[in-house]
Amino acid sequence: MTTVAPRFDAVIHPPPRLQICGVLAVVDTMDFAAVREEVGVSDSVLSKHVRQLEEAGYVRVRKATRAARLRTSLALTDAGRAAFDAHVAELRRITGA
Numbered sequence: 001m002t003t004v005a006p007r008f009d010a011v012i013h014p015p016p017r018l019q020i021c022g023v024l025a026v027v028d029t030m031d032f033a034a035v036r037e038e039v040g041v042s043d044s045v046l047s048k049h050v051r052q053l054e055e056a057g058y059v060r061v062r063k064a065t066r067a068a069r070l071r072t073s074l075a076l077t078d079a080g081r082a083a084f085d086a087h088v089a090e091l092r093r094i095t096g097a
Contacts, residue, residue, distance in 0.1 A: 006090035009083050011056045016041055016049045021084040024059065024076045032072035050074060058083055 012021055019039045024030060036046045053059035058080030062073045076084065091097075
């Protein structure tokens, strides 16, 4: 296991964004609706937080037509995965976990 340097990240820290990153950290990609269900927020709340993560370069948003419907999928970027890992390491460090 690679050791990550702990680093607090204010972009990731708000609970919905931390949850989004946590959900996406264990998958390659996930449909927007599945992330919404996992996080337990409305479409508009999820969209707002995803936009902030996307602007930071942490989440990639892809839109594609599947079965005649527009589908949105989300994935952590390499930078997002690194930032999430560092943030979790910092939370562990400050909590003594």
